Amino acid sequence: MISTFAEMDLRPELAETLSKWGFTTPTEVQAQTFPLVSSGVDIMVQSRTGTGKTLAFVLPVLQRMEADNMGEKENKRVKILAIAPTRELAVQVGLVFAKAGRLQGIHVATLTGGAAYGDQLRALRLGAQVVVGTPGRLVDHIDRGTLDLSNCTTVVLDEADEILDMGFQEDLEKILGKLPAEKQSLLFSATLPDGIETIARRYMRKPYRLNLSAGMEASTSLSHAFYEIHKDSKIEALVNLLHLEQPELAILFCHTKAETEEIARRMTAEGFQAAYLNGDLPQVTRTKTLDAFRKRQISLLVATDVAARGIDVLGITHIVNFGIPRGVETYIHRSGRAGRMGRPGKVINLVTPLDRVKMRTIIRDAKLTAEIKPVPQGEEVRKKMRERFFEELVSRADANNFGDLADFAGELANNIDPAAVIAALLQDLQATTGKLAVGYDVLVPSNKREPRDTATRSKLRERPERGAKPLREEGMTRLRLNLGRNSQIQPGYLVRMICEKAGLTSAAIGAISLFSAHSLVDIKSDSAEQVITAMNATPDDRGRRWNVTRF
Template sequence: MTTFAALGLSDALLHTLRELGYDEPTPIQAQAIPLLLAGRDVIAQAQTGTGKTAAFALPMIEQVTDEPVVQALVLAPTRELAVQVAEAVHRYGRHRALRVLPIYGGQPIERQLRGLAQGVQVVVGTPGRVLDHLRRGTLRFDHLRLVVLDEADEMLDMGFAEELEAILQLTPAERQTALFSATLPPAVQSLTLRYTRQPVRVSIAAEQLTTPHIRQIYYEILARDKLDALCRVLDAEMPQLAIVFCRTRQEVDEIGERLQGRGYAAESLHGDLSQAVRDRVMRRFREGQLDVLVATDVAARGLDIAEVSHVINYDVPTDPESYVHRIGRTGRAGRAGVAITFITPRERRMLQTIERVTRTRIERCQMPTLADVAARRRLALRDQLREAMQAPGLTSYMDLLDELTVEHDLRTLAAAALKLLLNETETEQVDTITRLEPPRSEQVERGERSSRARRAAVDERPTRRESGMARIRLNLGRNDQIRPADIVGAIANEAGLSGRSIGAIEVQARMSLVDVPRRSVRQVLQALNRTTLRGQRVRAVLVSEEVVVA
C-alpha cells in the first residue's frame, strides 16, 4: 500500500495532510505526484471525485517558493471549480501561509486587481477572466513555473479553445504543464501535442471510475410518473442534501418549481442564471437552507460539498462519463452516498451500457410505497425523540404530561403526540405511482404520448390536504405573475416554516390557496400580511370553513 511519505512529499506537508485526515493517496495521486515532483509534464485521465485536485496541488505547493510572484496557474472551466481548487490549495499549503487568488467572471474585478497587486504565488481562474487580466497587464507570467489545465475536456466543450490557446502562448516555453481530463477526445489530444513536452500519461482503470462508498440503484418507471416518483424517493430517503440532475435547463426550471410547489426546499441551478443568482443558490445549498438542488451537468461541475448524501438522475445520462461525473457529487471525503437513477422501459439499454463501461452493477429496486415512507418517518422520529430525551429543557413538558395523565392513559397520550408530530391520517391513501410493469407494445407507447396533454392537466391537480392543515387564501394569483415558489419562499422566509411543512398550493387567476400546519396559522397570516409578492402587497385570510380536523 502506497503512502504519502513514499511519494516524496516534505515532512511539513505530510504533517498538514495528517491534520486534515488524509491517510493514503488515491490511485491518481500515487501516479501523478512523483512525476510532477520530478518536473515531468503529465496528462492525467481522471474523473471528478478521484482526488485529482490534490494530485496536482500537493506537488505545486512543494515547488512554489515564498517569493510573492505568480509561479503557478490553474485553469478551470467554471467559477465553482476555480473557487474549490483555490480553497484546496490554500488548505493544503496552510503550513506555509501560501497566497492563492481565484479570479473569475461575475466577481468585481477591483478585488482581483488588489489581490494581484499585493502579490500572490498561485492563481486559479477561468480562461476568460485570466486572459482579461493578461491583456490588461495586471497578470504577468515572468516567473511562471507550472500550468495546470483542470477539466480540460469541459473547458473545450464550453467553447474556451481560443482563450486556452491565447493563454498558453503567453506562458514561458520552459514551464511544466499538467493536464487533467475526464476524457481525452481529439481536441484535448491536439492541445497536449502542441503545449506539452514529452508528457507522461497516467489514468485510472475503468473499475476505479466509481467509488465503493456509493450505493448505486435504479427504478424503472413510466415517464409520466417521474415527478411523483422523485417526491416519493425524497420522502422515503430523507436525504441530508440531494442533487437532482436533469438534461436541459428548461427541465431544471420546471422540476425545481414543481418541487417548490409541493413544499420541498428546492432551487434550480443552470448556466442561464446570473452569477449573483448562482452564488446565492450555492450559498443556501452549502449552508443547508435547501434540501434539494436541481441542476444541469455543467452547472454542477466542480461542486464539492461533502454533505451531499444523494444524487438522483431524473434523466438517464447520455454517456457513461456523465454518469460517473454526476454520481461523484456524493460519497465525498470517505462518506457513504446513494446514487439513484430513473429509467423508462426504453432506456434499459442505456443503463446496460453504463454498467458495462464502468464495470459496475447498478441494483434494481422497487419504488417505495406510501407505507414505506410512513415507516421511514416513524424511524426518523424515533431517533429524534431519543436525542431529545438526552437534551435539557424537558421540565415544562413534564408538567404538562403530569396534568394530562390525570385524565388519560400515558400510552394513549404518547401515541396521540406521535401522530400529531407525524401529521398522519388514518384515511387510506391511493398510491398513484405505477408499479414496475412489463414492457408495453409500441402501440401502447404511442397511445400514451397522444394523451400526454390530458395527463399533464391531471398532474396539475391540487394535492389532497392532510390532517392538521388549514387553508389560507391570498389576494394574488396567476394574473399577478405569482408562482408556487413565490408563496413557499414567502412563508419559509417570513414565517420561519420549513418548505416541507407547507401543504398543497393552488394558484388561480386572481387568488391563491395554500395549506399550512394548523398550529402555525397565526404566525403565517401575520408574516404574509407584512410582506409583498412580486412588488404587490399581500392580503391573506383564513378560509375557516375549509379547516381539516384531525
C-alpha cells in the first residue's frame, strides 16, 4: 500500500500544493483510494468521518484531469460533480477542490441553498470545471438550464447515507439521470443502507467496494463517558461538566432548533463562549459562526445533527450529547467531529434514567467502552476552579512581570494585612467574573425501582394477540400520518420533522411504526393537538402535504 504522497507520482502542481500544506503521509482511505480512482473504476468506500476522505477523492480526480488543457475554451465545461448533503459540507469540499486545483487553473462553482444565485451563475459562466453542490440547489440549476452536466466525467457522492437520510433520494436520482452513462462514480458513505445499494445498482458500473469503517467503530483516540442525570437538572449538570472539563473546542448536540438557541443563550449567560447553529440561520450568519468557531472565538457550538453536517474543524476536543443519539450511526457521526487524525478527544453523554437502556445499547453495539461517572456537584466544581486559579497565580508570580504594580503590592503588604488585601481583591474578582463561585448542586436520579405487585407483573408477561394493535404507553396519543415507507419516510426523518414543526423535543415522541402508505406515531397527549396543527399547516421540506389525525 502507498505509504507517502511521493509514491503517488502526483503532477507537479498537486505535489507542490501538498508540500505547502505540510502533508507527507496519506491516511488509510487516501492511500487505498488513490490507485483505484486513478484507474478509472467506480468505487464505494465505507469510511467513518475524520479520516481524510475529502482529499481521498480530490487528489486522484484532479490527477486524472492532467490530460486536459484547462486553458482551452472548449474545456471550460463541468467535468467533475460532487454532491453533498448540507451547505457546510459542500462549502468545505468546494474549498478543498479550489485550493488543491489552484495551480492547475481549476475553477470551482459551489451551488448550495441559502446563497445568492448571482454568484453561482457567474461562476458557472466563467467555466467551472468542478461543481460542488447540495441536491436541492443542483436540481434548481438543472431545471433552469443553467447547469449542463453532459460533459461530466466524474461524479462524487459524499456522505451518501446522509443524502438519503435527509430525504434527497428523488433529487439525487434526477441529478444522476442527467449525467452521461460513461462516467466514473465515486461513492463515500459511513454506512451502506438499502437505499445506497439501490443507487449503486442503478447508476454505478460494477463498483469496487472498499470497507474502511472498522465495523462503524469510533476513533480509538476518543474516550467515552456517560453521566446519569436527573431530567430536571440537565442544564445545571451540563454547566458543572463544562466548568470541570474546560473544553478548548466542543460541539454540543441536541435534537431541535429551539433547543440549540435556548442552550446557547444559557451557556453564554453562564460565562461560556457559546453560539448555536441550526437550519433557520441565514447562510451569512452560519458562515460567520463557523469561522468564529475555527478561530477559537467561540469554544462551544450548539447544533442539531443536520446543521453540524460538514463541520470539518481540527482541534475539536469534546463532543457533548445533550440529546441522546438515535442510534449507533448517529453516535459515530457525532463522535467523528473530535479525535480526527488520531488526536485525543472526549465524548460526554448526558443520560436520564429513561435513556439509560438505549444509551447502553448504543455503546455496546458501537463496540465501545464507556465509563459511568457521577454528576459533579457544585462543591467539586468550585474546588477545581480554585485549584486552577491557584495554579494561574503561581505561574504569574513565577513570571514576575508586574512592573510598577510590584512596588504598589509591596506597599500594600507593608501597611495592610496581606490576607485581607487578597480577600478584598478576590471579592472584586468574584463580583466581576463570578468564576470562583460557579457550580450547581444538582439532583441525582434514584436507581431504586418501584415494587410491582403480582398482577402488574402478570400483565407485563401477557403478549398481545396476533394482529392486535401495538400497546400504547400511558399518557401517549397515537397519531396517523398519511406518508410511509413508499414515500421514503424513515423514523429519524419523522422525529426531526415533528420536533422542528411543532417545537418539541424528542422526549415527547414515543413508538413509531412505519407502513407502506402511512405511519403511526405516539405523542405525549398534551402535545398531540400541537403536532396535528403544526404538521397539517405547511408542507415539509420536500413540498409534501401531511394529513395527521388521531388514530
